[in-house]
Amino acid sequence: xxxxVQSGAEVKKPGASVKVSCKAxxxxxxxxxxxxxxxxxxxxxxCMGWINPDSGATYYAQKFQGRVTMTGDMSINxxxxxxxxxxxxxxxxxxxxxxxxxxxxxxxxxEYWGQGTLVTVxx
Amino acid sequence: xxVLTQSPGTLSLSPGERxxxxxxxxxxxxxxxxxxxxxxxxxxxxxLIYGASSRATxxxxxxxxxxxxxxxxxxxxxxxxxxFAVYYCQDYGSSPWTFGQGTKVEIK
Numbered sequence: 001x002x003x004x005v006q007s008g009a010e011v012k013k014p015g016a017s018v019k020v021s022c023k024a025x026x027x028x029x030x031x032x033x034x035x036x037x038x039x040x041x042x043x044x045x046x047c048m049g050w051i052n053p054d055s056g057a058t059y060y061a062q063k064f065q066g067r068v069t070m071t072g073d074m075s076i077n078x079x080x081x082x083x084x085x086x087x088x089x090x091x092x093x094x095x096x097x098x099x100x101x102x103x104x105x106x107x108x109x110x111e112y113w114g115q116g117t118l119v120t121v122x123x
Numbered sequence: 124x125x126v127l128t129q130s131p132g133t134l135s136l137s138p139g140e141r142x143x144x145x146x147x148x149x150x151x152x153x154x155x156x157x158x159x160x161x162x163x164x165x166x167x168x169x170x171l172i173y174g175a176s177s178r179a180t181x182x183x184x185x186x187x188x189x190x191x192x193x194x195x196x197x198x199x200x201x202x203x204x205x206x207f208a209v210y211y212c213q214d215y216g217s218s219p220w221t222f223g224q225g226t227k228v229e230i231k
Contacts, residue, residue, distance in 0.1 A: 035220065045160075045168065045211055045222040061219040062124075095167055099220075109158030109215050111179060113167035 002026040004096050004114035011120045017084040020117045022096030029077040030054035033099030035110060036070060036081045038092040048094075051079060054102045086121045093118050125149055125214045127223035135231040142199040144226045146212035151192045156216035159188055159197045162225075163208045171210075172197065202228070 007021040022034065036048040049060040053072035060068050069082040079096060093116040100107025126149040136142055146157070155175040160168035170179040172188035175195055185200040199206055207230050212223040 037222075044225045045162075045213075047219040047221060049219065059218045097167075099215075107156070107215055108173040108177075108179075109156075109170050109213060110160075110168070110220075111170045111173075113169075116167055 002098065002112045004098065004112055006094075006096060006114040006117045009118040009120070011122065012086050014087055014121055014123055016086050016121075017082060018086060018090075018119050019080055019082045020094050020096075020119070022079045022081070022114050024077045024079070024098075027098075029072075030074055030102065032101055033107075034070075034072065034079045035097045035099045037095045037097055037110070039095070039116075040089075040092040043092075048081070050099055052102050053079060083119075086119075088121050090119065091121045124219060125152065125217070125221055127212050127214055127221055129210075129212060129223035129226045131226060132224075133227045133229060135229050136202055137231045138202050138204055140202050142197075142202055142206070142228055144197040144199075144210055144212075144228075146190075146195040146197070146223050148193040148195075148214060152195075152214050153216035155191055156214060157188075157190070157195050158213045158215055159186075160211045160213065161206075161208045162211065168211065173215075199228075 003025045005023045030053045033050045035050040051058045051070040058070045072079045096114040097110035098112040128147045130145045157175045159172040162168045176188045209225045209227045
């Protein structure tokens with residue numbers, strides 16, 4: 001069965017960087033886009049962008065451009081989200097979620113999600 | 124970037140009642156690439172509906188989606204106790220895949 005398993009909670013100081021991992025199993029890792037979505041405490045869902053694990057192509061939402069890097073390692077079926085220059089506003093649960101078929105196949109929304117990784121930014 | 128506005132913000136209903144949730148887009152959603160998700164506290168979102176009206180795998184038939192263009196609706200025909208949650212719509216027609224702000228369905 002399809003599973004996305006994320007790394008554990010992180011506590012970071014303002015100005016630091018954080019790297020969250022998302023290990024995929026149960027499907028061909030390079031066959032689907034991988035999206036990152038975050039949710040601040042008590043707030044809604046915010047799309048951060050996506051990566052095509054096959055080509056390495058990425059899309060970053062404007063709000064995060066310059067601070068976010070999404071990468072993938074095909075050898076271990078794992079995607080990574082790195083966010084730099086953290087502030088308290090970045091305190092949130094970060095989710096990875098599977099997207100459509102690469103490179104331009106059908107898409108059905110985000111059918112599979114990781115369990116989420118809480119990132120707390122505090123001095 | 125398409126902006127999705129959901130209404131109402133909160134819906135107070137009793138088990139067995141019908142729930143109607145609205146999602147309005149700032150511009151037409153291409154090819155009806157509109158999805159609905161359910162989220163319970165402490166859990167990841169769960170895909171309910173994609174393509175505006177197709178139920179995802181394992182979703183009960185009391186959940187239905189409709190609409191096109193800029194106006195979409197999620198209907199829960201008879202609320203079960205496990206349906207009380209927050210619901211989000213999402214445009215996945217073009218990047219970024221934006222979400223509405225959510226509608227909370229609470230027990231009256």
